[in-house]
Amino acid sequence: MLWWAGTDLQPQSCSLPAGVSSRVDGVLFFGDVPQVGSKSITFTVRNPTNKTLSVSASPRQFVVTRTQMLTRGLSLASGYSYNRTYWVFTSSNLTATARFMEVVATIPYSRFDADNDYDMDVRVRVWIHIWRADANGNGRPDPDEMMLVNYGYNWANWNLAAMSAPTIKLGSYRGIVVSVDLVRGPDAPSYVPPVPVTVTVTYVDTAGDPWVRCRLLLQLYRLAVAPRLPLL
Ligand SMILES: [Ca+2]
Ligand SMILES: [Ca+2]
Ligand SMILES: [Ca+2]
Numbered sequence: 001m002l003w004w005a006g007t008d009l010q011p012q013s014c015s016l017p018a019g020v021s022s023r024v025d026g027v028l029f030f031g032d033v034p035q036v037g038s039k040s041i042t043f044t045v046r047n048p049t050n051k052t053l054s055v056s057a058s059p060r061q062f063v064v065t066r067t068q069m070l071t072r073g074l075s076l077a078s079g080y081s082y083n084r085t086y087w088v089f090t091s092s093n094l095t096a097t098a099r100f101m102e103v104v105a106t107i108p109y110s111r112f113d114a115d116n117d118y119d120m121d122v123r124v125r126v127w128i129h130i131w132r133a134d135a136n137g138n139g140r141p142d143p144d145e146m147m148l149v150n151y152g153y154n155w156a157n158w159n160l161a162a163m164s165a166p167t168i169k170l171g172s173y174r175g176i177v178v179s180v181d182l183v184r185g186p187d188a189p190s191y192v193p194p195v196p197v198t199v200t201v202t203y204v205d206t207a208g209d210p211w212v213r214c215r216l217l218l219q220l221y222r223l224a225v226a227p228r229l230p231l232l
Contacts, residue, residue, distance in 0.1 A: 027060070033212055059212035066095045068201040073194035074182040076122065086179040087199070088131065088141065091170060097203040100164045103128060104200045105152070105180045111195045112157035113187070120185035122192055126152045126159040126199075127179040134174055141177045149176075166203075 033039050047053040074083050095101075105126040114121050129146035136142060149169070152159030163169065163176070170176055180197055 027206075028057075055216065055218065057214050057216045059209040059214045060206040061209040061212075062099070062204055063207045064202055065097060065205045066201075066203040068095070068203075070199040070201065072180075072197050072199075074180070074197050075194045076182055076184055076188065076192035078190040080184070082125070082181045082183045084179055084181045085197070086141065086177050088174075089166075089170075089176040089178070090174065094166060094170060094176060095203045096167045097205050098165065098167065099204050099206055100162050101166045102160065102162045102202045102204065103178050104158060104160045104202075106158040106198045106200070107182070107195050109157050115187070117187065119187040120155070121188045122185050122195060123155055123183045124157060124159055124197060125181040125183050126161045127177075127181075128161045128163050129177040129179065130169060130173050131175040131177050132173050141175070145174075146177060 028041065028043060030039050030041065045053065045055055070087055072085050074085055076083050103126055105124045107122070107124045111122060112120065128149040128151070129141065130149055131141040131146050133145060134140070135145050149163050150161040152161045154160075166176055178199065178201070180199060182192070182195055182197065184192070
């Protein structure tokens with residue numbers, strides 16, 4: 001989860017059972033810190049419990065851990081409005097990433113508008129789903145077995161969809177499904193010969209940033225803490 005500077009950071013759960021780590025992480029986004037320069041922000045941490053809260057901060061940076069290119073050809077049969085292909089990422093082939101994965105699907109512009117008349121021939125669409133389980137046992141992710149995570153909504157020759165915390169969200173579900181559609185536009189011929197579709201999957205994680213030093217100045221607003229409200 002990414003919060004902007006100035007935000008309130010609230011521990012999500014104050015009633016974790018003993019033995020479970022009670023550490024709650026939040027992320028504040030600074031943008032670029034200029035070389036030899038500094039940036040400072042103000043944010044509020046609220047403690048809804050009657051226990052002491054310790055706060056620490058450390059500099060992190062986003063790091064691309066892997067870029068994966070997938071290609072496939074998609075044609076459109078006469079009378080069909082779109083043609084779909086998909087890739088399944090399971091716990092055994094998904095690159096572990098704590099932060100997010102980004103999926104970009106592209107087709108050549110020369111196929112998006114082949115005759116260059118600004119009237120779209122075909123476009124590309126991308127979806128990310130979680131495949132809960134193969135309920136009907138056919139080895140394929142069927143619509144009623146999936147939950148929508150995100151999709152790209154450009155009417156263009158490329159589209160982007162991102163998914164945060166893919167490893168955690170996959171959990172024990174069957175897979176993460178990236179679906180790509182070749183969609184018929186108003187200027188498409190009745191049969192569209194195979195269009196090369198390129199899908200670039202970028203995995204992004206965070207890592208320590210050795211070039212940035214972080215200093216936290218705490219200002220306590222209230223020493224007396226009100227008793228905790230009963231949980232609803
Ligand atoms: Ca055209
Ligand atoms: Ca199925
Ligand atoms: Ca035309």
